[in-house]
Amino acid sequence: MTAVQALAATPALIGLDWGTTAMRAYLFDAQGNVIATRASGEGIMRLPQPGAFDAAFDAACGDWLALSPNLPVIAAGMIGSAQGWREAPYIETPADAAALVAGIVRVTAACGACVHIVPGVIEHGELPNVMRGEETQIVGALASAAIDGDTRALVGLPGTHAKWAVVSGERIESFHTFMTGELYGALREHTILGRTMIQPSQFDTEAFLRGVTVARHAHQAGLLATIFSTRTLGLTGVLQPEQQPDYLSGLLIGHELCGLAGLLESRGAALAGESPRLIGSAALCERYRLALTQFGCLRASVVEAAAESGLWRIATQAGLVARHAFEPAG
Amino acid sequence: MTAVQALAATPALIGLDWGTTAMRAYLFDAQGNVIATRASGEGIMRLPQPGAFDAAFDAACGDWLALSPNLPVIAAGMIGSAQGWREAPYIETPADAAALVAGIVRVTAACGACVHIVPGVIEHGELPNVMRGEETQIVGALASAAIDGDTRALVGLPGTHAKWAVVSGERIESFHTFMTGELYGALREHTILGRTMIQPSQFDTEAFLRGVTVARHAHQAGLLATIFSTRTLGLTGVLQPEQQPDYLSGLLIGHELCGLAGLLESRGAALAGESPRLIGSAALCERYRLALTQFGCLRASVVEAAAESGLWRIATQAGLVARHAFEPAG
Numbered sequence: 001m002t003a004v005q006a007l008a009a010t011p012a013l014i015g016l017d018w019g020t021t022a023m024r025a026y027l028f029d030a031q032g033n034v035i036a037t038r039a040s041g042e043g044i045m046r047l048p049q050p051g052a053f054d055a056a057f058d059a060a061c062g063d064w065l066a067l068s069p070n071l072p073v074i075a076a077g078m079i080g081s082a083q084g085w086r087e088a089p090y091i092e093t094p095a096d097a098a099a100l101v102a103g104i105v106r107v108t109a110a111c112g113a114c115v116h117i118v119p120g121v122i123e124h125g126e127l128p129n130v131m132r133g134e135e136t137q138i139v140g141a142l143a144s145a146a147i148d149g150d151t152r153a154l155v156g157l158p159g160t161h162a163k164w165a166v167v168s169g170e171r172i173e174s175f176h177t178f179m180t181g182e183l184y185g186a187l188r189e190h191t192i193l194g195r196t197m198i199q200p201s202q203f204d205t206e207a208f209l210r211g212v213t214v215a216r217h218a219h220q221a222g223l224l225a226t227i228f229s230t231r232t233l234g235l236t237g238v239l240q241p242e243q244q245p246d247y248l249s250g251l252l253i254g255h256e257l258c259g260l261a262g263l264l265e266s267r268g269a270a271l272a273g274e275s276p277r278l279i280g281s282a283a284l285c286e287r288y289r290l291a292l293t294q295f296g297c298l299r300a301s302v303v304e305a306a307a308e309s310g311l312w313r314i315a316t317q318a319g320l321v322a323r324h325a326f327e328p329a330g
Numbered sequence: 331m332t333a334v335q336a337l338a339a340t341p342a343l344i345g346l347d348w349g350t351t352a353m354r355a356y357l358f359d360a361q362g363n364v365i366a367t368r369a370s371g372e373g374i375m376r377l378p379q380p381g382a383f384d385a386a387f388d389a390a391c392g393d394w395l396a397l398s399p400n401l402p403v404i405a406a407g408m409i410g411s412a413q414g415w416r417e418a419p420y421i422e423t424p425a426d427a428a429a430l431v432a433g434i435v436r437v438t439a440a441c442g443a444c445v446h447i448v449p450g451v452i453e454h455g456e457l458p459n460v461m462r463g464e465e466t467q468i469v470g471a472l473a474s475a476a477i478d479g480d481t482r483a484l485v486g487l488p489g490t491h492a493k494w495a496v497v498s499g500e501r502i503e504s505f506h507t508f509m510t511g512e513l514y515g516a517l518r519e520h521t522i523l524g525r526t527m528i529q530p531s532q533f534d535t536e537a538f539l540r541g542v543t544v545a546r547h548a549h550q551a552g553l554l555a556t557i558f559s560t561r562t563l564g565l566t567g568v569l570q571p572e573q574q575p576d577y578l579s580g581l582l583i584g585h586e587l588c589g590l591a592g593l594l595e596s597r598g599a600a601l602a603g604e605s606p607r608l609i610g611s612a613a614l615c616e617r618y619r620l621a622l623t624q625f626g627c628l629r630a631s632v633v634e635a636a637a638e639s640g641l642w643r644i645a646t647q648a649g650l651v652a653r654h655a656f657e658p659a660g
Contacts, residue, residue, distance in 0.1 A: 126544060127555070128562040161522075161558060177562075178554040179521070186516040191509070192491075214456060222589035223553050224508040224582065225457070228491060232458040232507075252554065259552035 009035045011068045013321050014061050015311030016115075018079035019133055020045045024307065025060040030321065032312045034305075036064070044078050044085075053085040054110040065113055072320035073109075074311050076118040077133035080105065085115070090122035090130060094171040097139050101318045118314055121172055129177050133307070134163045134279075140310030141277050141303040142170055152269075154276045156300075158253075158284045160185075164260050166267070176263060178256045184249060193230045193248060198241035203283070205290070207243035211250020212257075212291045219258035226251055253291045261295060272296030279306045339365045341398045343651050344391050345641030346445075348409035349463055350375045354637070355390040360651065362642045364635075366394070374408050374415075383415040384440040395443055402650040403439075404641050406448040407463035410435065415445070420452035420460060424501040427469050431648040448644055451502055459507050463637070464493045464609075470640030471607050471633040472500055484594075484606045486630075488583075488614045490515075494590050496597070506593060508586045514579060523560045523578060528571040533613070535620070537573035541580025542587075542621045549588035556581055583621045591625060602626030609636045 012030035016023060021043035027036040042056040065071055080088035088105035103119035120132035134157050141155055157163040160182045165175035188194040218226050230248045233239040239247055261271040276292065278285040278300055285302045292300045315321050339359040347354045351373035357366040372386040395401055410418035418435035433449035450462035464487050471485055487493040490512045495505035518524040548556050560578045563569040569577055591601040606622065608615040608630055615632045622630045645651050 122566075124566070127548060127559040128566050128568075129558070130562055130565060176551070176555055177558040178552075179558050180554050182521050183517075183554065183557075186520045187513075190516045190520045191512050218457060219552065220549075220589065220592040221506070222508075222549065222585050222592075224510050224513065224586050225506055225589045225593070227513075228459070228507040228509050229457040232460055235460060236452075236454070236458050238458075255552050256554050259550065259555045262550040262552075263555070 009033065011035065011064060011071055013312065013315050014064060014071050014073045015308060015315065016057075016060070016073065016075035016079065017077055017133060017136070017307040017311065018075050018084075019043050019077040023056065023060060023079075025064075026308045026311065027061075027064055028308075028312055028321075032316070034308050044081070044083055053079070057109055057113075057115070058111060062111065065111060069112070071113070072315065073113050073115045074104075074118065074315040074318070074320060075115055076136035076307070076311060076314075080117040080119060081132055084117075086117060088117045088119035090120045093121060093123040093175070094168070094173050095121045095135065096169075096171040097314055097317050100135060100139065100314055104314075104318060116315070116318065116320060118311075121175075123174060127176075129175055131163055131165075131175060131177075134165070134175075135172060136310035136314060137279050137306040138165055138167065138172055138310070139170075139313050140306040140308065141279055142167060143309050143313045144303060144306070154264075154274045155303075156276045156278045156280075156288060158278065158280045158288050162256060164263075166264075174267075176260070178259065180252050180256045184252050187227065187248065188245065193227065193244070196231060196234045196241055197244040197248075199245060200242040203287075204243050204246040207239065207246040208250035208287065208290070209294065210239075211247040211252075212254035212294050213250075215251050215254025215258060216294065219255060223252070223255045226255070249287065250291065253287060254294070257288075257291055257295055275299040275301070277301060277303045279303050339363065341365065341394060341401055343642065343645050344394060344401050344403045345638060345645065346387075346390070346403065346405035346409065347407055347463060347466070347637040347641065348405050348414075349373050349407040353386065353390060353409075355394075356638045356641065357391075357394055358638075358642055358651075362646070362651075364638050374411070374413055383409070387439055387443075387445070388441060392441065395441060399442070401443070402645065403443050403445045404434075404448065404645040404648070404650060405445055406466035406637070406641060406644075410447040410449060411462055414447075416447060418447045418449040420450045423451060423453040423505070424498070424503045425451045425465065426499075426501040427644055427647050430465060430469065430644055434644075434648060446645070446648065446650060448641075451505075453504060457506075459505055461493055461495075461505065461507075464495070464505075465502060466640035466644060467609050467636040468495055468497060468502055468640070469500075469643050470636040470638065471609055472497060473639050473643045474633060474636070482599075484604045485633075486606050486608045486610075486618060488608065488610045488618050492586060494593075496594075504597075506590070508589065510582050510586050514582050517557065517578060518575065523557065523574070526561060526564045526571055527574040527578075529575060530572040533617075534573050534576040537569065538576040538580035538617065538620070539624065540569075541577040541582075542584035542624050543580075545581050545584025545588060546624065549585060553582070553585045556585070579617065580621065583617060584624070587618075587621055587625055605629040605631070608632045 009029040013028040015026040023040045025038040086107040091103045123129045153167045162178040342360040343358040345356040353370045355368040416437040421433045451465045453459045483497045492508040
C-alpha cells in the first residue's frame with residue numbers, strides 16, 4: 001500500500017505487538033489491511049522506568065489517536081505480564097481465540113484510549129510452559145493458513161525462546177519451549193566456544209548441516225556432550241573459525257528438532273509427516289526449514305505477518321472493530 | 331605433615347598442576363609425600379602477558395629451587411597447550427602412563443630448571459575429545475584406587491568441562507566431555523533463568539533431586555526443552571527463588587548422567603553397575619554422588635589428591651625422581 005492509499009484509508013484499529021525488547025504498532029483499516037506500521041525499541045524491559053508505558057504508547061500511536069480519537073486498541077505480548085502495563089492472567093490450554101477474547105484485560109491510557117491486552121497461555125504439568133505474544137501469532141497463522149476446523153497442525157516459532165505448538169482445529173492444544181536462541185547467544189558470548197569463532201560473511205550451509213547431523217547422531221548423549229565439539233573440531237582442523245558459529249547453530253537446532261520429534265512420537269505423531277508452519281525472521285525460518293529436511297520433514301512453510309493477522313482476528317472476534325465501524329462507541 | 335617434618339624431609343620433586351585459571355605447586359619428598367603446597371591464581375589465561383610463565387614459575391617455586399637447584403620439575407595441564415609455556419602435542423587414546431611419559435616435552439626455565447610437561451590426550455572421531463591435566467589426575471586415581479591390571483573402571487571429573495573416562499587396566503580407553511559447569515554459569519549469569527534466582531544459604535537437596543528427576547523423565551526432549559522450567563516452575567509458585575539454582579544444577583547434572591548412561595549402554599555397560607571414581611571438589615562430587623544414586627549407581631567414591639598422585643607417578647615412571655635421588659643429575 002502506498003502512502004497515498006494509506007492516507008485515503010479510514011483507520012479502524014490499532015494493534016500492538018509489545019514484547020520484552022521491542023514494540024511494533026500496526027494501523028488497520030476496516031478490512032484488516034495494515035495501512036501504517038511503527039517499530040520502536042521500547043520493549044517493556046527497555047523502558048526508562050516502570051510506568052513509562054503511557055509515554056511509549058503516546059510516542060508510537062499518539063498521532064494516530066489524535067486523528068481518530070475513538071480508535072480501538074489491542075495489544076499482545078509481554079505488555080500483559082506481571083512486569084507489563086497491566087497483568088492479563090494466563091489462560092490454560094486448550095486455548096482458542098474465543099478463550100483469548102474472554103481473557104482480555106483493559107487498561108485506560110493517560111490519553112483516554114482503552115487498551116485491550118490479550119492474555120498469554122499456560123500449559124500446566126511437570127514442565128509448565130508459558131507464552132505471551134506467540135498465542136496471537138498462532139491465531140494469525142491459523143487464519144492465513146486456512147486450516148480446517150478439525151485439522152491438526154504444528155506451528156513453530158523459532159527465536160530466543162522457541163515455541164512449538166500442536167494446534168487442533170483452531171485450539172492451541174499443547175506447546176513446548178526450547179531456549180535455543182538464548183542458549184546460542186550465551187554460548188557464543190560467554191563460554192570458551194565463542195573464543196575461537198569468527199562471524200562468517202554469509203551462512204555456511206555445510207557447517208550448519210554438519211551440526212544438525214551430529215545432533216541427530218548423538219542426541220541421546222545430549223547437548224552437554226556435543227557442544228564441546230565446536231571447539232575440538234576447531235582444534236583438529238576440521239572446522240575453521242568462520243564455520244564454528246553455524247556449526248553450533250546447527251547443533252542446537254538439531255537437538256531442538258530431535259527433542260521435538262520425540263515429543264511428537266509420544267503423541268503418536270511423526271515429525272516427518274508434519275507440515276509445520278514457521279513464524280519468525282526469514283533467515284531463521286530458512287535455517288529451520290533446512291534442518292527439518294534432515295528429519296524427512298519436507299513440507300515446512302513460512303507464515304508472513306502472523307502477529308498483525310492475529311491481532312486483527314482477535315480484535316474482530318472481540319467485537320472491537322465491529323463496534324467501532326458499525327455502531328457508536330459505547 | 332607438620333612444618334617441622336616438612337623442613338626435615340628432603341625435597342625430591344616439584345609437581346605443577348597448571349591450568350587455565352589457577353596453578354598449584356607441590357613439593358614432594360623421595361617417598362612421594364607432599365611436604366609443601368602452593369596455590370596461585372596465575373593460570374595461563376590470567377598471566378599479565380604471554381611469556382610471563384617464567385615469572386609465575388619463579389613466584390611459585392623459586393625459593394624451593396634456590397634451596398635445591400637440581401630438583402626435577404614436572405607439570406601437567408593447560409601449560410602444555412598451544413597457549414601454554416611449550417606445546418606438548420596430544421597423545422591418542424588408548425593412553426597409559428608410559429605413553430604420557432613418552433610424550434613429555436621439556437622447556438628450560440630462565441632459572442635453569444628443566445620443566446617436564448605432560449601431554450594431554452585426544453580421542454578422534456565424529457566428536458573429538460581432548461583433555462589436559464585430567465589424564466594426570468586419572469593416572470593418580472588409578473594409583474590410589476589399586477585397580478587391577480585388567481579391571482574396567484569409570485572415572486568422573488565434574489567441573490567446568492566435566493570428563494568421564496572409561497579406563498581399562500591402566501589405560502584411558504575413551505572419554506567424553508560435558509560442558510556442564512560452564513553452561514550452568516552461562517545460564518545463571520547471562521540468561522533470563524538467572525534473573526529470578528536467589529543464592530540459597532545451603533544446598534537444597536530437594537530442589538536438586540527434582541531437577542535430576544525431570545532430566546531423567548525428559549532427557550529425550552532434551553535440555554533445551556527442560557531448562558525453561560526453572561523459570562516456569564517459579565512463575566507457577568512451585569519453585570522459590572532460592573530453590574531455582576539447585577534445581578537447574580540438578581537438571582544439568584541429570585542430563586549429563588542420562589547422556590553418560592546412553593554412551594555406556596552403547597558399549598554394553600550399565601551406569602547402575604559401575605563404581606565410578608569421582609575427582610573434584612568435595613561439594614561438587616557430593617552432588618554427583620547423590621545424582622548417581624537416582625540412576626541406581628550406589629558405589630561412587632571420591633578420590634583425594636589425584637593430581638599430586640598422578641604427577642608423582644608419571645615423574646617416577648619417567649625416571650625423574652630415581653635419577654635425582656640415586657644418580658647424579660645428567
